[in-house]
Amino acid sequence: MTPPPNVYDAEPIPEAARAEIERLLSTGDLFRYTTDNAPVSLLEAEFAEMMGTRYALAVSSCSAALFLTLKALDLPAGARVLIPAFTFAAVPSAVVHADCVPVLAEVGADFRLDLADVAAKLDDTISAVLISHMRGHTSDMDAILALAEARGVPVIEDAAHSLGTLWHGRKIGTLGRVGCFSFQSYKLVNSGEGGILVTDDPEIAARAIIMSGAYEHNWKKHPGMQNSFHHWQNKLPLYNMRMNNLSAVLVRAQLPEVARRVRDGRANHDHVAGLLNASPWLSVPPALAPEERAPDSIQFNLEGFESDDEARAFQAAAKARGVSVQVFGLSEDNARAFWNWEFLGAAPELPQTRAMLMRACDVRLPARLARADLDFIAGALIAAADAVKGEARAYGT
Secondary structure, rough: OOOOOOOOOOOOOOOHHHHHHHHHHHHHHOOOOOOOOOHHHHHOOOOOOOOHHOEEEEEEEHHHHHHHHHHHHOOOOEEEEEEEOOOOHHHHHHHOOOOOOEEEEEEEEOOOHHHHHHHHHHOOOOOEEEOHHHOOOOOOHHHHHHHHHHOOOOOEOOOOOOOEEEOOOOOOOOOOOOEEEEOOOOOOOOOOOOEEEEEEOHHHHHHHHHHHOOOOOOOHHHOOOOHHHHHHHOOOOOOOOEEEEHHHHHHHHHHHHHHHHHHHHHHHHHHHHHHHHOOOEEOOOEEEEEEOOOEEEEEEOOOOOOOOOHHHHHHHHHHHHOOEEEEEEOOOOOOOOOOOOOOOOOOOOOOHHHHHOOOOOEEEEOOOOOHHHHHHHHHHHHHHHHHHHHHHHHHOO
């Protein structure tokens, strides 16, 4: 029997990182501000160049990048921030941490924001819009940016899952005022933990740099913005969310791999999507016309599964065939199901998002998988759906 593919291990860190890691271990020089041209500073310059932005700030996580962005926007305490109801719990957590209030907007069966609900909720009480390109699915950014511009509110992009994604040929993360990326282990670039924000706004960059932990005059190691730094010196709290040099070395070694991982990840996703869409029980929403995706996982909907028990039976049948499937709304305490964000208080009524989450499935598809692995995964999913629905028909349920 063919063993199931391992979809959880990350790709090995490129050999190019080894010499610099050894140097750092021999010196113990892990703090980003000990020397000029430290690995974190080099990463920021390289990432900004790759993204085509003026500034980049490497920090401890994407959540830290989101939090610092909200603080750098100087939003008042209690400011209302519009976010998708389908995102990871870290996103509303960052909003709360920044003394703001998340306002959840509906997400449809295509895993993208419902524009009618966005338009209805984006009123004069909203101070910012934080778009999560959840699992790499890009909502209609043309419409969202236009709505936000009409209200005069900034747009922040949570691009944790979208490094390498394009919208009308522009890089996701550069469409809004600030873009935030993740280097957590299950992302396209892996340093275990870590994040980075990019922006063209010097005031946001300066404020975020100081608040990230550039205490005293450490901001001098960031090029440009000297007048802004002098202005904000000692006027902003320090949250100490810096990236360390060892993490930066791991990220820098993987930046040359991004284009290849994006290419292979998209090919893998599209191959499996084509197979799943041939089943009457499974559907993968297509990309929007302006969108070139960079996926490392696949999301699909269960079609015709009338009960939660049927959906759970599908999960079990897939697992028996060697493939683990997460149904977002049926996985206990899932951090992507908005009703589990109890720290926000009573869950809002979001029937469209709730219905989607109860039948939306998630399977990892790392770029390193071979075609035989992809066929194994797709075959197991299709067979599991056929088995459950065939049994349901046999018993007339």
